[in-house]
Amino acid sequence: MHIQYLDKIRKHNPLIHNITNLVSANFTANGLLALGASPMMAESPDEMAELAALSGALVLNLGTPSDEKVAAMLNAGAAANRANVPIVLDPVAVAASALRRNTVSKLAQNMQFSAIRGNAGELAYLAGVDWQAKGVDAGSGSADLAQIAQTVAQKLNCVAILSGEVDYIADGKQFISLHNGTTLFPKVTASGCLLSAVVGAFLAVAPRENVFQAAAEAVAVYTVAGELAAQDLSPTQSGTFAWKLLDTLAAVSAEQVAQLVHLQQGN
Amino acid sequence: MHIQYLDKIRKHNPLIHNITNLVSANFTANGLLALGASPMMAESPDEMAELAALSGALVLNLGTPSDEKVAAMLNAGAAANRANVPIVLDPVAVAASALRRNTVSKLAQNMQFSAIRGNAGELAYLAGVDWQAKGVDAGSGSADLAQIAQTVAQKLNCVAILSGEVDYIADGKQFISLHNGTTLFPKVTASGCLLSAVVGAFLAVAPRENVFQAAAEAVAVYTVAGELAAQDLSPTQSGTFAWKLLDTLAAVSAEQVAQLVHLQQGN
Amino acid sequence: MHIQYLDKIRKHNPLIHNITNLVSANFTANGLLALGASPMMAESPDEMAELAALSGALVLNLGTPSDEKVAAMLNAGAAANRANVPIVLDPVAVAASALRRNTVSKLAQNMQFSAIRGNAGELAYLAGVDWQAKGVDAGSGSADLAQIAQTVAQKLNCVAILSGEVDYIADGKQFISLHNGTTLFPKVTASGCLLSAVVGAFLAVAPRENVFQAAAEAVAVYTVAGELAAQDLSPTQSGTFAWKLLDTLAAVSAEQVAQLVHLQQGN
Numbered sequence: 001m002h003i004q005y006l007d008k009i010r011k012h013n014p015l016i017h018n019i020t021n022l023v024s025a026n027f028t029a030n031g032l033l034a035l036g037a038s039p040m041m042a043e044s045p046d047e048m049a050e051l052a053a054l055s056g057a058l059v060l061n062l063g064t065p066s067d068e069k070v071a072a073m074l075n076a077g078a079a080a081n082r083a084n085v086p087i088v089l090d091p092v093a094v095a096a097s098a099l100r101r102n103t104v105s106k107l108a109q110n111m112q113f114s115a116i117r118g119n120a121g122e123l124a125y126l127a128g129v130d131w132q133a134k135g136v137d138a139g140s141g142s143a144d145l146a147q148i149a150q151t152v153a154q155k156l157n158c159v160a161i162l163s164g165e166v167d168y169i170a171d172g173k174q175f176i177s178l179h180n181g182t183t184l185f186p187k188v189t190a191s192g193c194l195l196s197a198v199v200g201a202f203l204a205v206a207p208r209e210n211v212f213q214a215a216a217e218a219v220a221v222y223t224v225a226g227e228l229a230a231q232d233l234s235p236t237q238s239g240t241f242a243w244k245l246l247d248t249l250a251a252v253s254a255e256q257v258a259q260l261v262h263l264q265q266g267n
Numbered sequence: 268m269h270i271q272y273l274d275k276i277r278k279h280n281p282l283i284h285n286i287t288n289l290v291s292a293n294f295t296a297n298g299l300l301a302l303g304a305s306p307m308m309a310e311s312p313d314e315m316a317e318l319a320a321l322s323g324a325l326v327l328n329l330g331t332p333s334d335e336k337v338a339a340m341l342n343a344g345a346a347a348n349r350a351n352v353p354i355v356l357d358p359v360a361v362a363a364s365a366l367r368r369n370t371v372s373k374l375a376q377n378m379q380f381s382a383i384r385g386n387a388g389e390l391a392y393l394a395g396v397d398w399q400a401k402g403v404d405a406g407s408g409s410a411d412l413a414q415i416a417q418t419v420a421q422k423l424n425c426v427a428i429l430s431g432e433v434d435y436i437a438d439g440k441q442f443i444s445l446h447n448g449t450t451l452f453p454k455v456t457a458s459g460c461l462l463s464a465v466v467g468a469f470l471a472v473a474p475r476e477n478v479f480q481a482a483a484e485a486v487a488v489y490t491v492a493g494e495l496a497a498q499d500l501s502p503t504q505s506g507t508f509a510w511k512l513l514d515t516l517a518a519v520s521a522e523q524v525a526q527l528v529h530l531q532q533g534n
Numbered sequence: 535m536h537i538q539y540l541d542k543i544r545k546h547n548p549l550i551h552n553i554t555n556l557v558s559a560n561f562t563a564n565g566l567l568a569l570g571a572s573p574m575m576a577e578s579p580d581e582m583a584e585l586a587a588l589s590g591a592l593v594l595n596l597g598t599p600s601d602e603k604v605a606a607m608l609n610a611g612a613a614a615n616r617a618n619v620p621i622v623l624d625p626v627a628v629a630a631s632a633l634r635r636n637t638v639s640k641l642a643q644n645m646q647f648s649a650i651r652g653n654a655g656e657l658a659y660l661a662g663v664d665w666q667a668k669g670v671d672a673g674s675g676s677a678d679l680a681q682i683a684q685t686v687a688q689k690l691n692c693v694a695i696l697s698g699e700v701d702y703i704a705d706g707k708q709f710i711s712l713h714n715g716t717t718l719f720p721k722v723t724a725s726g727c728l729l730s731a732v733v734g735a736f737l738a739v740a741p742r743e744n745v746f747q748a749a750a751e752a753v754a755v756y757t758v759a760g761e762l763a764a765q766d767l768s769p770t771q772s773g774t775f776a777w778k779l780l781d782t783l784a785a786v787s788a789e790q791v792a793q794l795v796h797l798q799q800g801n
Contacts, residue, residue, distance in 0.1 A: 022292040023308050025556040029723035034772050039723060040627075041557050044600050047631035054630065066311050066335065068600065093307075096321065097314035187517070189296035189306060238301050239513030246773030250721070289559040290575050333578050333602065360574075363588065364581035454784070456563035456573060505568050506780030 001261050003254035005202050005217050010036035014056030014204035018197055019043050019073050021063025021092070024190030027242070031194040034249040035221075037201040045071040052079035056204030059197050062092040065103050073103075077111035086114035086203040086211070090196035094118070095125035108156060114203055114211050116152060117161040117196045120145055127151035146175050146266055159215045161199065163192055167219045171212040178216070179262035180223035182230035187238035188245070191226075198222050220261045225252045227260065268528050270521035272469050272484050277303035281323030281471035285464055286310050286340050288330025288359070291457030294509070298461040301516040302488075304468040312338040319346035323471030326464050329359040332370050340370075344378035353381035353470040353478070357463035361385070362392035375423060381470055381478050383419060384428040384463045387412055394418035413442050413533055426482045428466065430459055434486050438479040445483070446529035447490035449497035454505035455512070458493075465489050465516075487528045492519045494527065535795050537788035539736050539751050544570035548590030548738035552731055553577050553607050555597025555626070558724030561776070565728040568783040569755075571735040579605040586613035590738030593731045596626040599637050607637075611645035620648035620737040620745065624730035628652070629659035642690060648737055648745050650686060651695040651730045654679055661685035680709050680800055693749045695733065697726055701753045705746040712750070713796035714757035716764035721772035722779070725760075732756050732783075754795045759786045761794065 015038045018028055029039035042051050045068065052058060058080040060073050080087050089107065094100045104126070107113075116126065124130075127148045145162055149170035152160035162168040167178040185191045199218040206214035229244040282305045285295055296306035309318050312335065319325060325347040327340045347354050356374065361367045371393070374380075383393070391397075394415045412429055416437035419427035429435040434445040452458045466485040473481035496511040549572045552562055563573035576585050579602065586592060592614040594607050614621050623641065628634045638660070641647075650660070658664075661682045679696055683704035686694035696702040701712040719725045733752040740748035763778040 021308070022289045022556045023296050023306075024293070026293055026558070026560055026723060029557050030772065030776070033721050033723055034770075039557075041555070041598055042627075042631075043598055044633055047599075047633040050631040064308055064310055065314075093309075097309075097317040099311055099314040187300050189293060189300055234518070236301075236517035237514045238297065238517060239510030242297070242513075243510060243773030243777060246776075247771045250770035250772060251768070288575070289556045290563050290573075291560070293560055331575055331577055332581075360576075364576075364584040366578055366581040454567050456560060456567055501785070503568075503784035504781045505564065505784060506777030509564070509780075510777060 001220060001258055001263050003217050003221065003257045005205050005214055006221055006254045006257070008205040009201050012205055013038050014201060015040055015054055016057050016059060016197055016200045016204060017042065017051055017055040017076065018059045018061065019069060019076060020059070020061035020193060024061065024063060024193035027190045028194050028197045030246055031249060032197055032201060034246040035198060035201055043069055043072045045075050048072050048075035049079040052076050052085055053083050055085055057086045057088065057200035059088045059090065059200040060107065061090040061193050061196060062094060062100055062103060063193065065099055070103050070106070073107060074110055077107060081111050084208070087111060088196050088200045088203065089113045089116045090193060091116065091118050091122050091126065094122050113156060113158040115159040115161060115199055115215050116156060117163060117199055119163055119192065120148065123148050123152050123160060123162045127155065146170065146177065150175055159211045161215055161219060163195060167223065169212065169216045169219060175266045176216055177264045177266065178219050178223060180220065180227050180260065182226045183235055184230045184233065184238055184241040185226055188242045195219065195222050221252065221257050224257045224260045225249045228252060268487060268525055268530050270484050270488065270524045272472050272481055273488055273521045273524070275472040276468050279472055280305050281468060282307055282321055283324050283326060283464055283467045283471060284309065284318055284322040284343065285326045285328065286336060286343060287326070287328040287460060291328065291330060291460035294457045295461050295464045297513055298516060299464055299468060301513040302465060302468055310336055310339045312342050315339050315342035316346040319343050319352055320350050322352055324353045324355065324467035326355045326357065326467040327374065328357040328460055328463060329361060329367055329370060330460065332366055337370050337373070340374060341377055344374060348378050351475070353467070354378060355463050355467045355470065356380045356383045357460060358383065358385050358389050358393065361389050380423060380425040382426040382428060382466055382482050383423060384430060384466055386430055386459065387415065390415050390419050390427060390429045394422065413437065413444065417442055426478045428482055428486060430462060434490065436479065436483045436486060442533045443483055444531045444533065445486050445490060447487065447494050447527065449493045450502055451497045451500065451505055451508040452493055455509045462486065462489050488519065488524050491524045491527045492516045495519060535754060535792055535797050537751050537755065537791045539739050539748055540755055540788045540791070542739040543735050546739055547572050548735060549574055549588055550591050550593060550731055550734045550738060551576065551585055551589040551610065552593045552595065553603060553610060554593070554595035554727060558595065558597060558727035561724045562728050562731045564780055565783060566731055566735060568780040569732060569735055577603055577606045579609050582606050582609035583613040586610050586619055587617050589619055591620045591622065591734035593622045593624065593734040594641065595624040595727055595730060596628060596634055596637060597727065599633055604637050604640070607641060608644055611641060615645050618742070621645060622730050622734045622737065623647045623650045624727060625650065625652050625656050625660065628656050647690060647692040649693040649695060649733055649749050650690060651697060651733055653697050653726065654682065657682050657686050657694060657696045661689065680704065680711065684709055693745045695749055695753060697729060701757060703746065703750045703753060709800045710750055711798045711800065712753050712757060714754065714761050714794065716760045717769055718764045718767065718772055718775040719760055722776045729753065729756050755786065755791050758791045758794045759783045762786060
């Protein structure tokens with residue numbers, strides 16, 4: 001896998017506009033800075049149209065939804081679509097409440113996403129798969145997860161990224177699986193939210209027809225950086241891991257990622 | 268003191284729902300993850316009833332109150348009481364404004380707390396003690412602090428936890444004092460908020476009749492972890508302490524806590 | 535440069551009230567604690583008047599504006615002016631949207647600031663200089679930046695602090711430039727927001743006629759602390775730098791700052 005967009009991010013510092021939650025805002029901003037992008041976290045509905053025009057990508061995170069955030073997301077999404085700015089959706093805990101389910105429906109009806117990134121449970125809901133009944137621990141195999149990502153990609157006409165121990169990136173026709181990472185990722189809050197923002201940064205510097213490749217690179221860079229950051233750590237050192245991940249996102253090279261990434265292609 | 272609930276948290280990963288402030292959200296979530304619990308920080312009034320039913324405990328933090336947060340707290344509290352989910356209140360700076368005083372009154376009238384955790388000034392206000400006139404530095408002895416905790420426990424019919432150099436846990440009849448910790452705790456913002464959330468995690472895995480024991484264990488685990496994390500640090504290293512505390516919350520064992528805890532019983 | 539206010543902050547722990555954004559709240563609070571001040575982040579319009587009276591300084595940060603935050607800022611600012619509490623404005627990205635431009639106008643019409651701190655683009659907008667056309671990288675010299683700070687100071691009748699590789703502090707008549715810092719500062723989100731809060735802490739312990747001196751000390755302490763924190767770090771270690779900066783803010787002495795500060799006077 002050739003990593004072609006990492007150096008572009010570091011050279012062009014694309015502005016990534018995140019409408020996100022109070023848990024992830026600081027960590028996401030620092031992660032984007034470490035990667036080489038410029039974060040912006042504005043969320044008033046009244047300035048979304050202006051700010052979308054300045055941005056290289058828009059990342060919508062459902063972590064702590066509110067009426068005002070949803071209004072901001074709708075305004076920002078419409079402006080981003082008009083300006084041909086790619087949109088990444090992170091449907092945090094979408095299945096957990098009617099508010100979240102309705103918000104995602106409303107967003108999907110009113111804008112076109114370039115990519116959606118979530119965990120198995122979140123993407124299973126979007127795919128219409130009864131995930132609770134199956135259960136992550138109930139032996140649902142990797143084929144299922146890839147299929148879930150494919151279904152989401154097909155239904156919402158965008159690239160779908162399913163994160164977990166193995167990550168799946170699907171565009172409705174092809175998919176790949178990436179086998180990097182560390183058990184420390186799920187011990188740091190907002191590490192998934194930051195990945196969604198990192199996907200935004202890669203999309204910002206890639207041609208619109210290369211969303212699949214750019215999304216795969218984003219996941220590769222992020223999970224390899226995590227693997228390197230966790231190298232000398234015990235499974236309990238989540239506090240250390242959080243800042244080492246930032247250091248590593250800034251230090252990792254395209255060559256290192258290309259060398260360390262474990263990738264499988266499917267279709 | 269036998270620590271019986273720490274391993275239960277690590278085994279069952281209870282979901283702890285926090286309605287909290289923009290300062291503490293990230294640190295609280297990371298602290299709960301380090302401990303072994305699962306954090307959730309949702310705060311829209313519209314999804315509180317659904318989320319309360321999924322949660323092992325509800326933690327209400329008054330740090331940055333707003334109309335919407337108070338509405339969310341009322342909805343979440345009512346649902347938690349209906350579902351027999353324990354509620355922990357952190358009455359941050361309750362005495363500082365009419366908004367805060369009124370919010371705590373309203374919450375207390377509309378739900379039953381399992382525990383309240385605050386500092387001396389906050390609990391003194393709830394106990395009806397004129398704390399400003401006395402002053403923490405004016406020599407008010409330990410007997411007074413224990414009495415304040417007892418009064419709060421009696422008035423609000425719950426366990427009261429008074430945090431400071433010495434911590435007091437009272438249930439209206441008995442109390443204990445815990446003598447662990449470090450001067451670095453008050454140098455890290457939200458370290459009190461995180462303790463309230465940790466109390467929530469212990470309550471989530473304990474039988475309802477063991478709230479006093481579970482709250483005492485929570486304080487013991489947290490303050491011993493802090494003591495261990497601060498071991499090789501100077502009093503100025505608050506930046507280091509914050510992430511070492513997270514590492515230590517994940518690494519500390521029930522046996523270590525039992526060995527290192529300094530406890531006195533009173534009544 | 536004699537540093538006279540740092541030890542006063544550590545002795546008196548002034549309460550600094552920040553109305554700020556979801557990205558910077560935690561880091562700002564921890565930075566103020568490390569410095570020796572006491573942070574407060576309340577933002578409900580309903581408690582602003584009471585809290586302003588308790589505070590040593592008020593810091594208004596435009597990072598993520600909303601109707602409620604602006605209402606809170608107006609209430610807090612009016613109360614602070616009445617109580618003779620100094621106000622610091624951080625006009626984050628003021629030029630980026632009508633909402634931000636209008637908010638700063640409204641604040642300026644309704645209260646008197648003691649100091650304004652921002653980057654070159656933000657202060658250029660306030661000075662009425664066409665910054666976009668010029669561009670930071672287009673060779674605009676240090677004379678221009680000092681002039682921009684002077685113009686802001688004159689127009690808004692307060693001390694202006696222009697942050698960047700070189701920092702300028704101007705009061706409309708005199709100005710100084712400070713030449714400390716590290717390239718790691720702009721890699722940590724909210725490092726500018728924290729500096730604004732640090733200015734607030736210095737203003738809180740200084741006589742009202744010494745705002746210029748206090749602001750200069752604040753910038754000197756902060757940038758020297760950053761320089762020391764970055765000493766053994768590579769330019770990619772922004773994760774490490776964030777917590778080392780907190781440790782160093784607590785450890786640095788007035789004597790160290792006086793010795794290491796690089797200052798030039800102008801007029």
